[in-house]
Each structure stands twice: as structure tokens, then as C-alpha cells.
Amino acid sequence: MSTIPTHARVVIIGGGVIGCSVAYHLTKLGWTDVVLLERKQLTSGTTWHAAGLIAQLRATANMTKLAKYSQELYGNLEAETGVATGFKRVGSITAALTEERREEIYRQAAMARAFGVSVEEISPSEVKARYEHLNIEGVTGAVYLEKDGQGDPANIALALAKGARQRGAKVLERVKVTKAVRSDRKITGVEYETASGEQGSITCDHVVNCAGMWGHQVGEMLGVNVPLHSCEHFYIVTEAIKGLSQLPVLRVPDECAYYKEDAGKMLLGAFEPDAKPWRLEIPDNFEFDQLPEDFDHFEPILERAVNRMPMLAEAGIHTFFNGPESFTPDDAYHLGQAPEMDNVWVAAGFNSIGIQSAGGAGMALAQWMEDGAKPFDLGDVDISRMQPFQGNRHYLFERSKETLGLLYADHFPYRQKATARGVRRTPFHQHLLDHGAVMGELAGWERANWFANSEQKPEYAYSWKRQNFFGNVASEVAAIRTNVGMYDMSSFGKIRVEGRDATAFLNHVGGGQYDVPVGKIVYTQFLNQRGGIEADVTVTRLSEAAYLVVTPAATRLADETWMRRHQVDFNVVLTDVTAGEGVLAVMGPNARKLLQAVSPNDFSNDANPFGTAQEIELGMGRARVHRVTYVGELGWEIYLSADMAAHGFETLYAAGQDMGLKLCGMHMMDSARIEKGFRHFGHDITCEDHVLEAGLGFAVKTDKPDFIGRDAVLRKKETGLEKRLVQFRLTDPEPLLYHNEPVLRDGQIVGYLSSGAYGHHLKGAIGMGYVPCKGETAAQVLASSYEIDVAGARVRAEASLKPMYDPASERVKV
Incomplete structure (x- = not known):
């Protein structure tokens, strides 16, 4: 074993595909002082038994972007490192067995097109032509991605490790990190023990938790919350099947199954709806291990698979495999700077899609570490979205029963998690339930999303079309627009900023002017150095030395963390008073x-x-x-x-x-806000969206001498906008918009919707999205014709730069 250094710029804990990718990408950026420590052998946790499916189509825009990068990276990795990755672009087919699933995959295909992913919708007969072994009975449609592939997971990780070594990284096996040395909000070093019993320590500037299933335990050692839990994951491999040649990867999510041809054998894997959690604390001696077989649990999947793929009835089973994978509470992986510490980073919890995500995730995290800022919006995977309570062991056990199966469940709009509910309740919770509230959950908070009528069941009936609450929300919007409505906003974050420097601190961290009279409310953004939006908040001056910052519920922790990281020498105290x-x-x-x-x-x-x-x-x-x-x-x-x-x-x-007061829910709020053109943080405005291009220049006061992002705002004023946030209304009142639908300008895809909802007052689906406009006036942007791609169908849309509802804001000031 090579000598273990006593200092490193970064120590990466964990030698699975993610850890190897982070090391690879950091060295690509010129970091040579990189040390990766693996407790056993590289790939010995979950990477070695992964199925190796490399797909580009994911549930969100960001994940699709990162998965597309992974696929492109793996295509060139063998030539760079000389390690055979087994990567083959065999294509993939996702087949739908219901009309609802067909709409879902066609909407995903439309989103993928907006990101330059090669994708086509195909008919059942075209599926049969490309996959002759498939029984297409009940197939309603499918999508085909020609550049999707499959590979050897272990060798992909080893190739990444070799690439890192070639550029100076030390990748060390059988070295277990046993302790972290902490000073305030930083880890100053780690202590380790080798397989031979040798002990030592490494001082470091950064630590990255890439410990996979062990990520929760390693997180506790590093003083950070990494909510994930291992679940049992099953697949079978058949004996060799005569005449079986290369086939596309096939997914039949309605039967919870995926199929992969490999060396003349067939692999059948499952993401069953009722999963089996394994354990949170993984045994110390776990290495290349399997879990006990549970054929009874797998049998329903196999029965449906034999009908779908009749040749499986004749093929013998060579391997029945059960191996653990880690799953997070919301099925999105954990990436980024841990909120509790200033030099601890996380890349873990990949929910059985680690191979296809690892390339992009490693690239994004490395760039974030290099720049000290996110390279682009990573909100749906940013570790700061996780709430402290979500590290609770009982919570993770209960939620993990559901999250594995959600990979292949219908991803309906507004779908709510069914497990581990009721953890955070507002003071009005029971009052709202007594009046017919149907609850949704966000960041653990139970929130009334809509109110059922007395004759209705107070529960969701999910669909991609008009759902059972459509009329209820229409009535709630009508009450707000014409009379009076009341709804619960207790879940929104509330952070008190107090101290003699409170005004000066806020004037540094925020784009607005906070030197205002007591009682004044300032709508404002916290900007990054690029002028992107890190937080969208209201700031109320409560007294000479105290302010209340109100944040979206999901970003309370992230927004508080942003303020703490920029507190420097300002004499202020920050206190989360949300529950008060x-x-x-x-x-x-x-x-x-x-x-x-x-x-x-x-x-x-x-x-x-x-x-x-x-x-x-x-x-x-x-x-x-x-x-x-x-x-x-x-x-x-x-x-x-x-x-x-x-x-x-x-x-x-x-x-x-x-x-006639009407109780209203969050769906009403979303419908009303999008009609008014109000931005939704995390969708319409993110860290990569410039505040001026978002149309929020009125909230930025550049006459202040210094605040984060000021220079970027002044530069943009000088150079001009490159894109504008535009509001759209479909002229056909029937189709629905959610978000990520492609925007076509004069017939060409120019972007996608950042958010969408039905405008019940305006009688049509409303969307918002950015349109490139370099060198153009507002009038030129609006002079074009616009369409929105809804599941493959182009629908004409009106476009506006001013709010379509009450553009002069007369109604709020009466």
C-alpha cells in the first residue's frame, strides 16, 4: 500500500462509484492533493452488485442534465484510462401499460428534448419490432432513447479511480476512517485505522462523505445529518438463453420490473411497492456480501415477468440476488455542502441509480468545491433540503418502505408520500382536518392542500388529467378573488435576525434596503456573486435591532445556513422561530x-x-x-x-x-400566484437565474454601497439581458401544465417551463419559463408565436412579460 499522507486538501470517505467520480473530477480541475479512503475494497458496498443501467431520462430537469453528462462521460472513459468499462449504447425502452403512464413517459420525453436528449415516442408495434421477446399485450405506448446504455458498474468505478490516480490522487483501500477532529464548524482532520491495525491521522481542508449505505453513520461522525436507509434490492439472472443477442434495456414500471440482456443471459430486477428496509447501521465486516434470499417477496414480480417475457418460463435461474441499496426520504440523492459544517460535503444516497448519476454528480460537486458556489441549480438534490428530524431512525425505517417502490410508481403531479407522515403539525392541524382538509407534506410539515366537500372523500385520486380536487380549488380561487378566503401558512420558515449589526448585516447579505422604519416589510432576494437568487424572502423590521426573515418552508434551513455562512464579523444572532x-x-x-x-x-x-x-x-x-x-x-x-x-x-x-369565508389550501395559493406572475423559488427563480432576468430588479437597491451580487447586477444592467422570464397561458383551456414542458418560439424549442398550474380565474393552464432574448427588446420577445409541448402535442400559448392578472397590482393596495 502506498504511503498514507499526513495532510490532504480533501479526504474522500468511500470508494464506491460516487467517491471515485468525485476524486476523478476534482483532479480534472487540478486538485492533486486528493486522498480517497475506502474501508474495505473499492466498489465493495453497493457498486459491485448494481445492475449497471445508464439512462438519461430522470424525473426532473437537473437529474436529466446530470444523467446525460454521465452517459457522455462513460462513453469516453475507457479510451482515457484503458480500463474496460463494459459501456455499450444499447438504447432503452420504457413501456407503459396504462393511459396515465403513457402520458407520464411522453411528458418526460418532451422534457428530455428540451435538454438535447435524443428520445422518441414509439407505438406498441414498434416496441415489438425492437424487442421481439416482449409480450406487448396491454402496452399503450413507449419511449425509446438510443443513447442509453449499460455498463460494468465495478469497472466504471475502477476506471474513474484510475483516472484520478493518473492525475495525482491517492486512492487507498483497507483504510477505515474512525474519527473526525472538529473545530467549531470545520473538520480539521480525520483519524484512521488500516486492516493491519496501523493507526494515523490526516489533516485536511475538506472532507467528502461518499460512504453510501454508511453515509448516515459517517455523517454522524462528521457532525452532519445525512438521512438515508438501506433496503433490500432483488434481481435474478437466468442461465444462458440460446440465441439471445444484444437488446435494449427494457423498463416496465407498471409491473415494477426492468430487464437487461448481458452475455446471453437475462437479468430481471424489481422496484416493488412494498420494500424491505434492511438496517441503518451497516455491519463493520460487510464487504461484497449478499442478503438472504426471499423468494416469496420476489415471486409476484417474477409471475408478471414470465407473462411479459415468455422466454423466462423456459430459462433456468442462475442467480437470485439480494443486495442492499441506500434510499433517501424523497428519492432524490444527497449532494452538496452540509448545512451544519463549512467544509463537509456529501455525495450519497443514490436510490439505486448511482451508476447513471455518478458521473454528473461527481462533476457538479467538484465544480461546487472548486468555485465555492453551485455550478447550476441543484435544489432537488442539495443536502440542505433535508430537515434535521429526517435523520431520525424510526422515521427513516418507515419512509424507506415506500421510497424504493416510488422509483417505478406513477409519478403523478401532487403525489404525496404515504409513509412516515404526521411528524410536523401546525397549531391549526386538527381544526383544518375537522373542516375537510386534505393534507400534503412538505419538509415534514402537514399542510392543507385542498378542502373536500361534505359528500367527497377527503383524499387524492391521482391522475395526469384533472384530479378530483380540480373543482374544489376552482371554488377556493373564486373565494379569494371575489370574497374572502383563509389558509394556513405556519409552515413557512421564520428566522429572527437580532443584534446591533442587524441592519448592516441584512444590507450586506440581501439585495434590498433594510434601513426602514419599524413595521416596514421588504420583499427581497439573497443573491450570489453571479447575481443568481439564493433565497426569496420577506424581511419585516420588528424593532430597531430585530427583523423577521420569512422563507419558503422547504428552504428554511438552506436560507438560515446562507445567512450564517455570510455572518462573518457582524454582531447578530440568528434564531429559527418557525414553530413559535x-x-x-x-x-x-x-x-x-x-x-x-x-x-x-x-x-x-x-x-x-x-x-x-x-x-x-x-x-x-x-x-x-x-x-x-x-x-x-x-x-x-x-x-x-x-x-x-x-x-x-x-x-x-x-x-x-x-x-362566506372559505378555507383554502396550498393548491389554491399556487393557482392564484401563477396567475399574478409571482415567482416560485426553486422553480422560477434559482441560484442560476439572474435577478434581473427573473424580472425582480425592482427588489434590488444598487445605490447601497456593498452587498453580495451587486457587481453582477450592475454588469447585467450594462451588458443587457440574455433571457427573460415569460408568463404563458394556453389558449386551449383543456390541457394541464405542471413544469418542464418545452417552450417553442416560432416552432423551435428555446427552453422549458419552470413552473405550471391551472389558472382557475383566467380559465386556462398558466406556465412560466425563460426565453432567450439577447439583443432583443421586450416587444420583440412578445412579437413571436409561442407553443408549449404537452406530452408531445404542441399547444398555442399567449405570452406576457407583465402579470396576466391585475398587472398594475391595484387589487392588493385598495
Whole structure:
């Protein structure tokens, strides 16, 4: 074994395909002082038994982008390193057995086209022509990707490791990290033990947790939360089948199955809906190990497979394999800088798609480490999306029963997880349930998404078409637009910023001007050095030395972490107070009338204009009201301390009965906000979207002397916009938009929708998306004809740069 250095710029823990990819890509960027430590042998965790499917089509735009990169990388890796990767572009077919699944895969195919992925929709007879062994009974459609492939997982990892070694990295086997040395928010070194019992330590600038199934344990050692849990994953390999030649990879998700021809044998794998969690703490001696067979568990999959692929009935089973894979609570992997520490990075929890993701994930993480900033939006995989409670062992065990199967489940819009629910509840939870609330879950929070009528079952009936709540949401939007509605916003993050430097700190970290009177509310963004949007928040000045920063529920931790990392020498204290207050939004033309019925305070424009907050009496209690809106109507967000929240709800609800107050949910909010052209963080605005191109220049005050991103804003003003965020409305009221649908300008794909929802007031599906516009005026952008690709069908769309609903914002200020 080569000498173990005493210092490294980075120590990578874990020698599976992910760890090898991170080492490979860091050395490609010129990092030579790279040490990878593997406790046993390279690939000995899960990489060695992976099926080796290398697909480009993923559930989201970012994952598709990264999977496409992986496929391109593996195509050239053998020539670079001399290690045979077994990579072959055999193509892939995903076959649908229902109309709903066909719509799903056709929508995914449309999204893939927007990213330059070669994909085509094919008929059942075309499937048969390319896969003669398949019984096409019940097949409703399919998609074919010619450049998808398969490879030898272990050798792909070994090729990446060799590429890293060739550029100076040390890749060391049988060296187990036993302890991390910590100083405040940094790991200063790691201690290790070799297989021969030798002990030592390495000081380091960075640590990367690529420990796979061990990622949770290694995370605890490093002081970071990495929520994942291992599950049993089954496949069989047949005996050699006479005459079997190279075939595309085949997926039949409606039967939970995938098929791969390999060296004249057939591999059948499964992602069954009721998975078997294995263990959270993996045994220390685990290496190239299998788990006990459980044929009873696999038998239903095999029965359907024999019908779908009749030749399996004649083929003997050579191998029945059961090996563990790690799964995360939301089926997206963990990538990025851990929120709890400033030099710990994570690339783990790849949910059985590690081979196809490893190339892109390693590239993205290496670039992030090199630049100190995300190379592009990675929100759906960023480790900071995970909430602290999600590292809970019981929670992970329960949720992992579902997440393995979700890989091949129907990915319906608004689909909610069924397991590990009810962990975080707002103070109004039971009140809302009593009135017919149908709950969704976000970041662990139970949130009312819509309200069922008395004759309806209060549950989702999923579809890609109009779902069972469509009419309910239409009624909720109508109440907000014409009368008054109330909904629960308690899950939104609330972070207090306090101290003598509070104003100066916020003026450094945010693009707005926060030196405002007490009670003033500032809508604002936190920008990065490129002018991209890291957070979209409201900041309310509570006193001379205290502010409240309100964030989206899903990004509370990320937004707090961003502020902490830029706190430097400012004398401020940051406190998460999310759970301390319940929040009810009262919105609509009659919102003022309702508040006047429950409070003696003055809600007039003179006393409480738009963008201001005030303390009030409410019923027999106290509250603080913020006059802002995310639905484009007159309204207030009412902040109630947790002890008075129930009283506040009951008071408002009782007073509203005479005026037709309607309880509303999050789906209403999304419909109303998109009609008004309000941006949704994580979709319409991300770290790679420039604040001016997002149309939010009004919220940035460049006359301040210094704030993060100021130079990038001034540069963009000088050089001009390269793209604009445009609002679209389909002229046909029938099709639905969700997001990622391609945008066609004068017949050519120019982008994709960043968000979509049905505009119940505007009577059509509304989408938002960026359109390239370099050197063009706004009028030129709007002069083109636009279409949106909805599952392969082009639908004409109206385009606007101003909000289609109340463009002058008159309604919010009445």
C-alpha cells in the first residue's frame, strides 16, 4: 500500500462509484492533493452488485442534465484510462401499460428534448419490432432513447479511480476512517485505522462523505445529518438463453420490473411497492456480501415477468440476488455542502441509480468545491433540503418502505408520500382536518392542500388529467378573488435576525434596503456573486435591532445556513422561530371587513398600508398582522403565538361565517400566484437565474454601497439581458401544465417551463419559463408565436412579460 499522507486538501470517505467520480473530477480541475479512503475494497458496498443501467431520462430537469453528462462521460472513459468499462449504447425502452403512464413517459420525453436528449415516442408495434421477446399485450405506448446504455458498474468505478490516480490522487483501500477532529464548524482532520491495525491521522481542508449505505453513520461522525436507509434490492439472472443477442434495456414500471440482456443471459430486477428496509447501521465486516434470499417477496414480480417475457418460463435461474441499496426520504440523492459544517460535503444516497448519476454528480460537486458556489441549480438534490428530524431512525425505517417502490410508481403531479407522515403539525392541524382538509407534506410539515366537500372523500385520486380536487380549488380561487378566503401558512420558515449589526448585516447579505422604519416589510432576494437568487424572502423590521426573515418552508434551513455562512464579523444572532408562531393568511376583497369584525385596530391604508406590519388585538388575544400577499389580493398574514393560535382561528372562522369565508389550501395559493406572475423559488427563480432576468430588479437597491451580487447586477444592467422570464397561458383551456414542458418560439424549442398550474380565474393552464432574448427588446420577445409541448402535442400559448392578472397590482393596495 502506498504511503498514507499526513495532510490532504480533501479526504474522500468511500470508494464506491460516487467517491471515485468525485476524486476523478476534482483532479480534472487540478486538485492533486486528493486522498480517497475506502474501508474495505473499492466498489465493495453497493457498486459491485448494481445492475449497471445508464439512462438519461430522470424525473426532473437537473437529474436529466446530470444523467446525460454521465452517459457522455462513460462513453469516453475507457479510451482515457484503458480500463474496460463494459459501456455499450444499447438504447432503452420504457413501456407503459396504462393511459396515465403513457402520458407520464411522453411528458418526460418532451422534457428530455428540451435538454438535447435524443428520445422518441414509439407505438406498441414498434416496441415489438425492437424487442421481439416482449409480450406487448396491454402496452399503450413507449419511449425509446438510443443513447442509453449499460455498463460494468465495478469497472466504471475502477476506471474513474484510475483516472484520478493518473492525475495525482491517492486512492487507498483497507483504510477505515474512525474519527473526525472538529473545530467549531470545520473538520480539521480525520483519524484512521488500516486492516493491519496501523493507526494515523490526516489533516485536511475538506472532507467528502461518499460512504453510501454508511453515509448516515459517517455523517454522524462528521457532525452532519445525512438521512438515508438501506433496503433490500432483488434481481435474478437466468442461465444462458440460446440465441439471445444484444437488446435494449427494457423498463416496465407498471409491473415494477426492468430487464437487461448481458452475455446471453437475462437479468430481471424489481422496484416493488412494498420494500424491505434492511438496517441503518451497516455491519463493520460487510464487504461484497449478499442478503438472504426471499423468494416469496420476489415471486409476484417474477409471475408478471414470465407473462411479459415468455422466454423466462423456459430459462433456468442462475442467480437470485439480494443486495442492499441506500434510499433517501424523497428519492432524490444527497449532494452538496452540509448545512451544519463549512467544509463537509456529501455525495450519497443514490436510490439505486448511482451508476447513471455518478458521473454528473461527481462533476457538479467538484465544480461546487472548486468555485465555492453551485455550478447550476441543484435544489432537488442539495443536502440542505433535508430537515434535521429526517435523520431520525424510526422515521427513516418507515419512509424507506415506500421510497424504493416510488422509483417505478406513477409519478403523478401532487403525489404525496404515504409513509412516515404526521411528524410536523401546525397549531391549526386538527381544526383544518375537522373542516375537510386534505393534507400534503412538505419538509415534514402537514399542510392543507385542498378542502373536500361534505359528500367527497377527503383524499387524492391521482391522475395526469384533472384530479378530483380540480373543482374544489376552482371554488377556493373564486373565494379569494371575489370574497374572502383563509389558509394556513405556519409552515413557512421564520428566522429572527437580532443584534446591533442587524441592519448592516441584512444590507450586506440581501439585495434590498433594510434601513426602514419599524413595521416596514421588504420583499427581497439573497443573491450570489453571479447575481443568481439564493433565497426569496420577506424581511419585516420588528424593532430597531430585530427583523423577521420569512422563507419558503422547504428552504428554511438552506436560507438560515446562507445567512450564517455570510455572518462573518457582524454582531447578530440568528434564531429559527418557525414553530413559535402559527400564521393564517386572510385574503380577498373582503379581508379588511373580516379583520375589522374581530379586532378594534385600524386596517385602513392610512394606518396599515401595503408592506407594513402592526400589533393588534384579535378576539381576546394578541396577534401581529403583515399586509402582504402571495395570491395578488388585498390581505394580511396573521402571526399568532402558538398558545393563542387556536383561539385566533376559531375567532376568525366564526366571524367569517356570515360573509362566506372559505378555507383554502396550498393548491389554491399556487393557482392564484401563477396567475399574478409571482415567482416560485426553486422553480422560477434559482441560484442560476439572474435577478434581473427573473424580472425582480425592482427588489434590488444598487445605490447601497456593498452587498453580495451587486457587481453582477450592475454588469447585467450594462451588458443587457440574455433571457427573460415569460408568463404563458394556453389558449386551449383543456390541457394541464405542471413544469418542464418545452417552450417553442416560432416552432423551435428555446427552453422549458419552470413552473405550471391551472389558472382557475383566467380559465386556462398558466406556465412560466425563460426565453432567450439577447439583443432583443421586450416587444420583440412578445412579437413571436409561442407553443408549449404537452406530452408531445404542441399547444398555442399567449405570452406576457407583465402579470396576466391585475398587472398594475391595484387589487392588493385598495
